[in-house]
Amino acid sequence: MEVNVSEQHWVQQPPPVITGxxxxxxxxxxxxxxxxxxxxxxxxxxxxxxxxxxDIEFEEKFLLAFDELASNALRHGGRPVRARVSFGSEGLLVEVSDSAATSPPTPAVGRDPSQGGLGLGLVAALASAHGWVTQAERKLVWAFCRRMAPRRRGAFG
Known part of the structure; x- marks a missing residue:
């Protein structure tokens, strides 16, 4: 399945609560x-x-989502930038906040991919859920990756 990463929308909604x-x-x-x-x-x-x-692929996708959100905040948001990762039985949540509370996450739409700017769309395509909120004069952008049940090994491996 091909996903057009430039068409992924970011809705203003709070992140899920993850305990762990x-x-x-x-x-x-x-x-x-x-x-x-x-x-x-x-x-x-x-x-x-x-x-x-x-699986390892799950971790790699999450690390990519973390990296994209953190680098976007550092490039386009205001300092200080804070990153938080929650690991629970439900999955992994990355939350990145910056001081640019009035600048919502804006995915590149209709831009030539060679010009970059596809990170938010990529995160939206990788994550089970994503969004953003403003809290205490800060913008918080988040992505949640739901854990799947570990693959069970058969009798031969």
Whole structure:
């Protein structure tokens, strides 16, 4: 199934409440993102040993969603940028906030893909749910990735 990432809409709605592990980062620059992504990958790997995530592809999609939302906030939002990841039995939630409360997330529509700007559409296509809200003079953009039941191994593997 092909998804047109430029046609994904971002509705103003609160994120789901996820109970479980919560990790937070204060982001000042896109230069931090590789290290934060590596740290998050390690945390997901550690927690997955105790409570398996459905598969590596799920984690990679979530890491991509995290990276896109964080880099968008750093490039287009106001500082400080805060990122929060919640890992629960329901799934993974990424919330990224910045001080540009009056600037809603605006996916690129009708733009030549070579010009970039498709990150929000990509996140919307990857996530089970997504949205944004304003809270205490900050904009919070979020994406939720629902966990699937781990694949069961058959008798031969």
């Amino acid at each position: 592990n919560i990790w937070t980062w204060q982001l000042e620059s896109t230069d931090q993102l590789p290290a934060v992504r590596a740290e998050l990958r390690g945390l997901l790997s550690l927690v997955s040993r105790l409570e398996p995530v459905s």
